Amino acid sequence: MKRIFFLLFITLWSKLALCEERPWYSGFWETEGYGYIFSIQNDTAIIFEKTSESCLKSGLSSGRLMGAESNSVRYFNVSIPGFIDAKMELYKHSDTNQITFHRNDTNTKMLAKRLRKVPEACFIPPNPKEALKVFIQNFREHYPFLSRYPELTYMSSSESRLLNSKPLFNEMTNILKVLNDPHTALVAPDIEQLFFGNELPNRNAPSSQALKKISQRVFDNYLVGPYTVLNDQMRIGELEAGLIYLAIDGFSGLSKQGTAAAEKLALNTAAVQILDVLKGSTGLIIDVRAHSGGSDKLGVLLASNFTAQDYIAYRKQFVVNGGLKPTWKEGAPIKVSSVGSKAWLGKIVLLTSSATVSAGEAFVMALNQRTPKVIKVGNKTRGSFSDMLPRTLPNGWLFALPNERYLDSDGESYDFVGIPPDKVINEVLTGFTNNNQDSAMEEAIRLLLR
Numbered sequence: 001m002k003r004i005f006f007l008l009f010i011t012l013w014s015k016l017a018l019c020e021e022r023p024w025y026s027g028f029w030e031t032e033g034y035g036y037i038f039s040i041q042n043d044t045a046i047i048f049e050k051t052s053e054s055c056l057k058s059g060l061s062s063g064r065l066m067g068a069e070s071n072s073v074r075y076f077n078v079s080i081p082g083f084i085d086a087k088m089e090l091y092k093h094s095d096t097n098q099i100t101f102h103r104n105d106t107n108t109k110m111l112a113k114r115l116r117k118v119p120e121a122c123f124i125p126p127n128p129k130e131a132l133k134v135f136i137q138n139f140r141e142h143y144p145f146l147s148r149y150p151e152l153t154y155m156s157s158s159e160s161r162l163l164n165s166k167p168l169f170n171e172m173t174n175i176l177k178v179l180n181d182p183h184t185a186l187v188a189p190d191i192e193q194l195f196f197g198n199e200l201p202n203r204n205a206p207s208s209q210a211l212k213k214i215s216q217r218v219f220d221n222y223l224v225g226p227y228t229v230l231n232d233q234m235r236i237g238e239l240e241a242g243l244i245y246l247a248i249d250g251f252s253g254l255s256k257q258g259t260a261a262a263e264k265l266a267l268n269t270a271a272v273q274i275l276d277v278l279k280g281s282t283g284l285i286i287d288v289r290a291h292s293g294g295s296d297k298l299g300v301l302l303a304s305n306f307t308a309q310d311y312i313a314y315r316k317q318f319v320v321n322g323g324l325k326p327t328w329k330e331g332a333p334i335k336v337s338s339v340g341s342k343a344w345l346g347k348i349v350l351l352t353s354s355a356t357v358s359a360g361e362a363f364v365m366a367l368n369q370r371t372p373k374v375i376k377v378g379n380k381t382r383g384s385f386s387d388m389l390p391r392t393l394p395n396g397w398l399f400a401l402p403n404e405r406y407l408d409s410d411g412e413s414y415d416f417v418g419i420p421p422d423k424v425i426n427e428v429l430t431g432f433t434n435n436n437q438d439s440a441m442e443e444a445i446r447l448l449l450r
Contacts (some may be wrong), residue, residue, distance in 0.1 A: 012245055025065070025074055025090050029112035033318040033329055034389065034403065036110065036144060038101065039066070039118050045076045045088070048122045049392055051137045054130065055122035059392040078103065080390060080398065081186075086260040105260035106387050107297045107334050108404070110314065126394030128163055135172055135399060138391050140322055142403040145415065147324045149178055164395050169193045172399070182293070182357055182384045183402035189339050190396060198293065198357070211290040211355055215247035218287065221436040224280065228277070230270035231255070234293075243448055244284040246274060248302075251294030251359040260295075267298045271305045271339075278344045285441070285450030286367075289353035289378060291360025296334075296387070301364030303336045306370060308345055311338050313366035315407045328405070336366055348374045349444040352421055357382035364419050375447055378440050379420035383435055422448075 029038040029049070037048040037055070043065045047058035060078050072092035079085050084105065091100035097114040136155045139146070146152060151348035152175065169188050173195045176184045181379040184197035219227050219237060222245065227237030233250045254266035273286075279283060300313050312333045321327035350367055361381045367374040386402030393399065405413045425440045 024072075024092050024096060025093070025099060028115040028118050029101075031101065031110040031112045033142075033320045034110050035138070035391075036101070036112070037115065037118060037122065038112065042089075047078070048118065049117070050122070051134070051141050053082045054134045054394075055119055055124075056126055056134070056392050057122070058390075058392060060390055060397045062088065062226050066419075075104075084390065085258055099135065105263070105295055105297065107300065108318075108387055109332050128395035131393040131395040131397065132169065132171065134391075134393055136175075138399075139175075139401060142319055142322050142389060143179075143401050144319045144322060144326045144328075144386075144403060144405060145179075146322065146326075148416070150324070152178060162263075164188070164190050166191060166193065169195075182382065183386050183388045183400065183403060185388065185398075185400040185416075187398040193408060211292075212249075214290050215249065217289055217436070218245060218247070218438060218441055222438070222441060228273065230273055231266050234276060235269050238277070238281075239285070239445065241445075241449055242280065243285065243445060244278055244281045245285045245287065246285070247287045247290075248360075248363075249290050251296070251298040251363070253294070254298070263295060264301065267301055270300060275305060275342060275344055275437050278346070281346065283347040283349070284344070285349050285351065285444045285448070287351040288356050288363060289440070290350050291356045291363070293358030293360055296359040296362035296385075299359050300334060300336055300366050303363065303366040303370065304339050305343055306345070306348065307336060307338045308340075308343055310335060311369050311371075312336075312409065313369055314362065317405050317407060319403045322403075329367075331404075334366075336369070345372070346374065347448055349447050350374050350376045351444060352376055352378040352381050352419065353441050354379045354382060354418065357384055361385055361414070361419060362406060365414075366407060368419070369390055369409060375423065376419070376421040377423045377443050377447070378421050380420045381414070383414055383416045383418035385413075385415060414431045 025040055028039060035050050037050050039046040045062040045065060047060055047062050049056050060080055062078050063076050065076045073089055075089045076087045086103050086105040087100040089104055093099060099112050101110045101112055157227045172186055176197055180200055182198035186195040197384060222239055223237040224240055225238055229235050231254045233254055234248050236246045239245050255262035256357045274279050313336045313355040315333045316331040317328040318331055319326045320329045352364060362385060364381060385406045386404035388400040390400050398445050405415055407413055424442055425443060
């Protein structure tokens with residue numbers, strides 16, 4: 001009998017010892033919102049995408065964990081070739097049944113809770129016939145704005161007989177066209193078809209070709225000397241009376257590599273040059289009228305160069321239950337952290353338009369909270385903010401949709417309505433007169449020199 005008790009004790013002690021030795025990140029984790037399940041075993045991560053009716057291995061490829069095992073932060077690389085090249089960071093909690101995941105090219109942090117096991121549905125071979133069903137279910141569970149499109153609540157989610165075909169692609173893109181949301185996308189590699197919501201015509205803004213001419217016309221007609229190209233998206237030059245003009249056309253494509261780390265480095269390098277140009281200046285005009293979006297994280301990083309105090313740029317909320325009456329959950333507030341004594345604290349006028357979208361709008365929100373106040377001149381912005389949530393279909397296609405909204409200090413969201421300017425210039429995008437005057441620029445200069 002003593003021998004039996006001894007063997008039971010040894011077995012129990014061994015199991016407890018193994019539990020104690022298990023790394024803090026090891027196990028199965030399900031995010032609150034976002035529809036992710038992470039399996040982390042033997043330092044290898046696998047990502048699944050789950051709805052109430054499906055579970056698929058994610059097209060967001062993952063791999064082995066890196067970083068010191070004893071640290072409270074580890075990471076693994078994630079990518080969708082041509083679209084995402086970033087790190088998924090893991091943050092330790094005091095509660096061993098919780099963990100935070102953060103894709104480092106975004107400001108989003110996802111709280112996840114420990115699962116006993118990955119649902120069996122995640123290991124069932126994908127059925128290509130269910131592509132339309134999975135597509136629609138993801139919109140029902142994650143898209144925050146279905147109440148604006150009641151006709152889409154009746155979308156059929158039965159098995160598709162179209163399979164990998166142009167008609168199936170057309171059926172899905174017809175749904176996306178109704179939404180007219182810049183943060184939707186559909187990629188069908190096998191039939192070489194792509195759809196991006198940000199390429200749909202914006203009824204309130206001119207063509208992309210016209211947008212590209214805006215800042216160039218300012219450089220041609222207002223600068224007192226040559227301008228400096230900071231990177232493919234940012235240019236800076238000097239105006240009369242000691243004013244500086246900074247044009248920002250996007251927060252993506254700042255670097256040749258395109259990785260999150262390279263983009264951050266390019267932004268910081270540009271910020272050093274901007275602060276150098278601003279020495280002794282009397283005011284700054286930042287032109288985001290042609291801003292096409294990108295990483296809102298870079299916008300917050302740039303805003304940190306223009307403040308002496310830390311402050312909250314905005315708060316992000318995410319959908320935990322979509323549909324006609326979505327349930328929102330509060331995420332971590334997004335903070336602007338001052339660069340300290342290097343910061344430039346002069347007067348700023350911000351030029352906006354109906355073409356200013358996504359990360360451009362998040363940048364406007366970040367500067368909105370700055371002290372001293374930033375004055376906005378132009379038109380209200382596009383009204384589309386969320387990061388894109390990448391999803392996978394069982395036929396091998398990929399798509400994306402938004403699942404977030406951004407709130408200012410008053411709890412206001414500007415989705416679909418846009419951020420209003422302090423001074424409206426209706427012809428902000430077409431306002432060059434015969435004598436090459438830009439109405440928005442003229443007003444910005446007047447405000448800075450008064």
